[in-house]
Amino acid sequence: MKTKSEEKRQAIVNEAAQAFRAMGFERTSMSEICSRVGGSKATIYNYFPSKEELFAEVILQSTQAEFDAVHACIDKSTGDIADSLRTFGKKLLSFLYSHEIQASRHMAIAQAKHSELGRVIYERGVMRSQKLVAEFLKESMAAGKLRQAPPEIATRHLISLLESEFIDRFLFHLSTEELTEAEITEATTRAIEVFMAAYAPKP
Amino acid sequence: MKTKSEEKRQAIVNEAAQAFRAMGFERTSMSEICSRVGGSKATIYNYFPSKEELFAEVILQSTQAEFDAVHACIDKSTGDIADSLRTFGKKLLSFLYSHEIQASRHMAIAQAKHSELGRVIYERGVMRSQKLVAEFLKESMAAGKLRQAPPEIATRHLISLLESEFIDRFLFHLSTEELTEAEITEATTRAIEVFMAAYAPKP
Numbered sequence: 001m002k003t004k005s006e007e008k009r010q011a012i013v014n015e016a017a018q019a020f021r022a023m024g025f026e027r028t029s030m031s032e033i034c035s036r037v038g039g040s041k042a043t044i045y046n047y048f049p050s051k052e053e054l055f056a057e058v059i060l061q062s063t064q065a066e067f068d069a070v071h072a073c074i075d076k077s078t079g080d081i082a083d084s085l086r087t088f089g090k091k092l093l094s095f096l097y098s099h100e101i102q103a104s105r106h107m108a109i110a111q112a113k114h115s116e117l118g119r120v121i122y123e124r125g126v127m128r129s130q131k132l133v134a135e136f137l138k139e140s141m142a143a144g145k146l147r148q149a150p151p152e153i154a155t156r157h158l159i160s161l162l163e164s165e166f167i168d169r170f171l172f173h174l175s176t177e178e179l180t181e182a183e184i185t186e187a188t189t190r191a192i193e194v195f196m197a198a199y200a201p202k203p
Numbered sequence: 204m205k206t207k208s209e210e211k212r213q214a215i216v217n218e219a220a221q222a223f224r225a226m227g228f229e230r231t232s233m234s235e236i237c238s239r240v241g242g243s244k245a246t247i248y249n250y251f252p253s254k255e256e257l258f259a260e261v262i263l264q265s266t267q268a269e270f271d272a273v274h275a276c277i278d279k280s281t282g283d284i285a286d287s288l289r290t291f292g293k294k295l296l297s298f299l300y301s302h303e304i305q306a307s308r309h310m311a312i313a314q315a316k317h318s319e320l321g322r323v324i325y326e327r328g329v330m331r332s333q334k335l336v337a338e339f340l341k342e343s344m345a346a347g348k349l350r351q352a353p354p355e356i357a358t359r360h361l362i363s364l365l366e367s368e369f370i371d372r373f374l375f376h377l378s379t380e381e382l383t384e385a386e387i388t389e390a391t392t393r394a395i396e397v398f399m400a401a402y403a404p405k406p
Contacts, residue, residue, distance in 0.1 A: 106316065108375065109312060109313070109374050109375065110312070110313040110316070112374070112375050112376035113309065113313070113376050118374075118375035118376050118377070119375060119376070119377060121375070122371060122375040122377060126371060126375070153368065153393060156367040156368050157364060157367050157393075157394070157397055159367070160363040160364060160366065160367035160370065161360060161363060161364065161367075163363065164359040164360050164362070164363035164364075165356065165359050167363065168325060168329060171312050171315070171321075171374075172311065172312065172315050172321035172322060172324070172325040172329070173315035173316050173321050173322070174321070174322060174325060190356060190360075191360070193401065194360055194397065194398075194400075194401035194402075195397075197397075197400045197401035198396065198397035198400035198401060199397075
């Protein structure tokens, strides 16, 4: 059962989600959210120290299920490592290039200079994802499925390779279309081929 | 000798550079630039169809010498391919993570949603760079120094690997420090190791 304090916190997140969706991040003020929730501004700040933290919470909650699904498939893998990485790669790209995540990531990047939003999204989304991947790669190295290497570096190589064919079109808004399944499958296959050439155990 | 029209064009670029530096991209209007240059607004639009095009020209001119230096080292390489790629990689990262280029890239990315600046910078900077790299990789494949593969894909793998350890801190403004020489050398060595494992000719 949820406590009253948890209920209040969730009510704030729900109202904030609606406000951000209706007006965008910049034009939504904490006062606006406060008037939707009812109660004092101090109460909201009690739960969320800044608008950035609150926005990050909204994004992270709304994408939690998908985020978990992306990372679940790498946790329990026991079979062929290249297969596992391809499955993970495809799920990751479908997730990152969904309209919702593209928009949130763009906002975090665009706001990063002016606010803490970039850092919050990085720490609670990107970094958390990379830690899960690094953990999986480390276990795979220990099991002899990959050669020994710093898992954090291997993770960055892996993710960058997976995104390599799409990162420019995303960053520079050349297209905000979601990727097709064929595009994802082909790019993932090529990326994992490169990754495995470098990280497969030496024969 | 420059023609009068070239002189006029360059005068516009010079005045615009000063205005952008003083006031930033968003707060600088074409009217402001016009009043600095003298003459009619129609004249400026005759040379540059939009403020984005003019801004891109300012950035590209101010970084032309460095851009050329980065790409010159890959053109005339005749020796060991991994060495050439490491030399190129280090120059590319020094260039991309200089304060000036970080700032311009951030602006292009942040503005991309609202204006054509993202596309212009992409086409005249990023894409031009990738074409030069792809040309070099294609020649190296033809010379048997790399295995046969689509050069455009190999280029994206190469550049993404080179940036993999720094892209997040850049995008999310975790640090805007320039990279140290040691950071660049180590990351480049690791990236080229992965690239060569995948793209070296099959023995």
